[in-house]
Amino acid sequence: MGETLGLLAGGLAQAFEPINFTMIIIGCVLGLLVGAMPGLGSVNGVAILLPITFLVPPTAAIIFLAAIYYGAMYGGAISSITLGIPGASTAVATVFDGRPLAQAGKADKALTAAAMASFIGGTISVVLFTLFAPPLAEFALKFGPAEEFALMVLAFATFIGLGGDDIPKTIFSILIGLVLATIGLDIISGQPRLIFFDVSGFLHGINFLVLAIGIYGIGEMLWTLEQTKGEVTVHNVKLSMKEIIKDIKDVKEYIGTTTLGSVLGYFVGTLPAAGATPASLMSYGLAKTFSKQPETFGKGNVSGVAAPEAANNAASTGSMLPMITLGIPGSPTTAILLGGMIIWGLRPGPLLFTEHPEFVWGLIGSLYVANLATLIINLMFIPVFVKILTLPFTILAPTIYILCVVGGYAPTQTMHDVWLMFLFGVVGYLLRKLNYPVAPAVLAIVLGPLAERSLRQSLLSSQGDPMIFLERPISLICILIAVALVLVPVFQKMKRKRKAEQSGQES
Amino acid sequence: MTVFTSKLKKIAIPAIVALVSTGIFAGAAQAAWSPKKPVEFIIMAGTGGGADQIARLLQGLIEKKGLSPRPFIPINKPGGSGGEALRYLKDKAGDDHVVMVTLNSFYTTPIIQKGLGVDPTTFTPIGRMALDTFLLWVNSDQKGITDLDSYVKAVKSAGKNWKVGGTGSGQEDSILTAMMEKEFGYEVTYIPFPGGGTVAKNLIGKHIDSTVNNPAEQNEFYRAGKSKPLVQFTGERMAAYPDIPTAKELGVDIEYYMQRSINGPPGMSKEAQEWYINLFKTLYESEEWQKFCVDDGLDCTEWVAGDDLRAFHAEQITRHTDLINSVGAAAITGE
Numbered sequence: 001m002g003e004t005l006g007l008l009a010g011g012l013a014q015a016f017e018p019i020n021f022t023m024i025i026i027g028c029v030l031g032l033l034v035g036a037m038p039g040l041g042s043v044n045g046v047a048i049l050l051p052i053t054f055l056v057p058p059t060a061a062i063i064f065l066a067a068i069y070y071g072a073m074y075g076g077a078i079s080s081i082t083l084g085i086p087g088a089s090t091a092v093a094t095v096f097d098g099r100p101l102a103q104a105g106k107a108d109k110a111l112t113a114a115a116m117a118s119f120i121g122g123t124i125s126v127v128l129f130t131l132f133a134p135p136l137a138e139f140a141l142k143f144g145p146a147e148e149f150a151l152m153v154l155a156f157a158t159f160i161g162l163g164g165d166d167i168p169k170t171i172f173s174i175l176i177g178l179v180l181a182t183i184g185l186d187i188i189s190g191q192p193r194l195i196f197f198d199v200s201g202f203l204h205g206i207n208f209l210v211l212a213i214g215i216y217g218i219g220e221m222l223w224t225l226e227q228t229k230g231e232v233t234v235h236n237v238k239l240s241m242k243e244i245i246k247d248i249k250d251v252k253e254y255i256g257t258t259t260l261g262s263v264l265g266y267f268v269g270t271l272p273a274a275g276a277t278p279a280s281l282m283s284y285g286l287a288k289t290f291s292k293q294p295e296t297f298g299k300g301n302v303s304g305v306a307a308p309e310a311a312n313n314a315a316s317t318g319s320m321l322p323m324i325t326l327g328i329p330g331s332p333t334t335a336i337l338l339g340g341m342i343i344w345g346l347r348p349g350p351l352l353f354t355e356h357p358e359f360v361w362g363l364i365g366s367l368y369v370a371n372l373a374t375l376i377i378n379l380m381f382i383p384v385f386v387k388i389l390t391l392p393f394t395i396l397a398p399t400i401y402i403l404c405v406v407g408g409y410a411p412t413q414t415m416h417d418v419w420l421m422f423l424f425g426v427v428g429y430l431l432r433k434l435n436y437p438v439a440p441a442v443l444a445i446v447l448g449p450l451a452e453r454s455l456r457q458s459l460l461s462s463q464g465d466p467m468i469f470l471e472r473p474i475s476l477i478c479i480l481i482a483v484a485l486v487l488v489p490v491f492q493k494m495k496r497k498r499k500a501e502q503s504g505q506e507s
Numbered sequence: 508m509t510v511f512t513s514k515l516k517k518i519a520i521p522a523i524v525a526l527v528s529t530g531i532f533a534g535a536a537q538a539a540w541s542p543k544k545p546v547e548f549i550i551m552a553g554t555g556g557g558a559d560q561i562a563r564l565l566q567g568l569i570e571k572k573g574l575s576p577r578p579f580i581p582i583n584k585p586g587g588s589g590g591e592a593l594r595y596l597k598d599k600a601g602d603d604h605v606v607m608v609t610l611n612s613f614y615t616t617p618i619i620q621k622g623l624g625v626d627p628t629t630f631t632p633i634g635r636m637a638l639d640t641f642l643l644w645v646n647s648d649q650k651g652i653t654d655l656d657s658y659v660k661a662v663k664s665a666g667k668n669w670k671v672g673g674t675g676s677g678q679e680d681s682i683l684t685a686m687m688e689k690e691f692g693y694e695v696t697y698i699p700f701p702g703g704g705t706v707a708k709n710l711i712g713k714h715i716d717s718t719v720n721n722p723a724e725q726n727e728f729y730r731a732g733k734s735k736p737l738v739q740f741t742g743e744r745m746a747a748y749p750d751i752p753t754a755k756e757l758g759v760d761i762e763y764y765m766q767r768s769i770n771g772p773p774g775m776s777k778e779a780q781e782w783y784i785n786l787f788k789t790l791y792e793s794e795e796w797q798k799f800c801v802d803d804g805l806d807c808t809e810w811v812a813g814d815d816l817r818a819f820h821a822e823q824i825t826r827h828t829d830l831i832n833s834v835g836a837a838a839i840t841g842e
Contacts, residue, residue: 205591
């Protein structure tokens with residue numbers, strides 16, 4: 001342990017070297033902006049900014065890329081909250097409650113919660129990384145297909161077991177998402193599936209961001225137009241430093257869910273297959289399950305913003321672990337970081353920790369510093385971001401539509417996806433009118449392919465015997481928790497009903 | 508001050524991105540072709556695998572040496588044994604801003620999946636960067652397995668419970684696995700994963716029993732003593748593995764390579780093709796690339812480009828059609 005602290009101190013000292021520190025600050029600011037632009041996302045951001053890294057030494061360069069990545073994780077929340085368009089797939093869950101809060105004139109509260117939760121998530125995960133990297137890397141290896149599938153079941157259970165919602169409607173929504181997730185080429189045999197009307201665009205599957213931007217960006221706008229007939233009241237937010245400080249103090253409202261989300265996020269992030277998007281969705285589901293007022297989720301609960309934001313930041317640190325120790329990037333952005341490392345002759349693998357300690361610990365040290373820097377920069381920007389909401393609706397609405405189209409086109413650069421996005425927008429609007437929850441469908445389209453692949457891999461390796469999920473200890477534990485998550489709310493409901501009946505009889 | 512400059516950047520960055528993506532700079536240099544917008548660099552496999560590492564190294568070298576006025580953006584399309592990427596490239600016909608780094612599934616996937624409607628000979632050949640090699644790997648905790656003989660014995664006694672990991676039915680590793688099944692007369696369970704890196708991880712985590720990974724995918728685990736190679740499927744022993752016998756030395760007639768080449772979509776303009784050939788030739792000849800080849804057991808002794816590469820592709824398609832016919836497509840797809 002003493003040795004680890006010594007190495008960490010060395011790493012922190014490295015992070016404060018002028019060149020490294022400058023790269024951290026520039027990286028955080030650029031990342032924040034890249035993350036806030038819908039459709040640009042940290043993948044493109046890191047790729048476009050890669051050339052800058054050749055001007056500085058390798059450690060500074062990787063620190064720079066990591067800072068962009070970090071900043072982008074914070075930035076994704078900004079457009080989710082202020083505009084209702086997820087800036088990146090990792091910030092989709094932030095829309096669920098961030099947007100309603102902003103509409104209620106509490107954007108500052110949501111933005112502060114996002115920043116604070118990101119900071120807590122980032123810090124907890126970096127501490128976990130510092131203390132337990134090697135044993136956790138061993139643990140990640142224990143995760144085979146069966147364990148991955150059990151984890152996916154657990155993720156779905158967090159969404160079915162949501163107290164307040166209509167359970168049949170939730171399941172229906174999940175099923176729609178699962179059907180959409182199977183469109184494209186079969187992941188095992190490669191045969192085309194559900195190619196509607198032979199449109200070749202469907203061969204590439206349904207891009208998750210297209211669905212999310214359609215439902216939340218376009219669908220939400222249609223809904224707002226209908227509700228207000230275009231006369232949206234302008235929120236005149238006056239924001240002083242005092243109020244931000246008050247918002248910061250509100251952290252105690254969501255510290256519990258944030259901590260839970262951080263640990264969960266870090267853990268899910270370390271699994272090579274998963275990454276930050278599933279982590280944030282699972283964290284949201286858990287926060288709602290354990291909340292005392294689950295019915296307020298989706299209508300503007302601060303915990304609903306804090307939970308996914310804590311998890312996605314924690315997961316982004318977590319995904320560095322398989323990259324460094326196994327050479328498998330946990331997300332597309334870390335894949336670019338990996339590319340950067342290969343160019344500088346740093347080969348990720350089990351030996352990197354021992355052969356290049358100065359690099360690994362410099363990176364870890366910089367994560368601590370980047371975390372703090374992003375928090376401060378982000379808090380300073382909040383008054384600017386809140387201003388966006390004071391724009392007249394006649395300017396804001398068209399801007400949001402344009403950003404949606406850009407965000408829908410950017411990932412694959414095909415018009416097919418833009419039309420699809422509009423279609424999802426209309427469908428999302430209709431589902432909302434019919435009171436169907438859409439969040440479970442979003443979850444299903446993210447987790448569907450992961451769940452399908454791991455299910456089929458597991459069954460292949462067990463010769464079709466489903467007992468494989470119960471025979472392996474880690475997988476068994478996940479399944480049991482999942483069952484409990486589904487059953488507990490059902491029992492609670494029954495209990496409440498019985499109590500109500502009893503009190504009814506007594507009176 | 509920071510707030511002010513950041514505000515400037517906030518305006519400047521989207522503006523620059525918008526300019527670049529709408530190609531407003533187009534027409535600036537008509538004479539010699541060069542990219543007018545970021546180039547999509549498609550990888551027909553998942554992250555962490557051999558093709559992925561190569562693409563990301565090349566992308567970095569292009570940036571480092573300033574060889575392209577616009578960045579190359581690597582995009583993984585691992586679905587359906589490369590089928591997703593092949594179809595994507597086909598649908599990008601006539602686009603000068605997309606190139607793909609290939610595996611042998613460039614040949615095998617269209618042969619096995621007729622429904623895909625892709626003919627790889629219609630793609631625009633650019634250059635062959637290397638021939639990649641294969642070794643047979645097991646976890647180093649398999650103390651009983653020390654050579655090919657003890658391996659075959661272990662597989663035979665395990666039968667269908669022996670799990671071989673690979674990157675997809677119809678991918679080169681599944682063909683090599685099928686060739687081994689035929690040669691040694693056993694049958695295994697083949698489990699596809701998204702990318703060679705994930706396969707490697709599952710071997711180390713003991714979720715599978717063996718694999719035929721490329722050197723780049725296993726080297727770091729081998730150096731850490733977590734996995735061991737048993738046999739190499741090359742003509743001669745590679746410099747990186749002087750103590751590991753080749754299959755031929757052991758009297759087993761399996762020699763198999765994988766081309767790592769760069770190809771554009773059908774109907775790419777002549778000027779663009781020429782520009783890409785020059786670009787990748789410069790990269791091929793670079794010190795960094797040649798060093799990577801030696802370290803990772805890649806064969807980079809002959810540069811093949813343009814029409815020569817087309818001829819090479821045609822020859823490989825014939826060879827793979829024969830191979831698939833001899834082992835049977837069913838043995839590969841596991842049906």
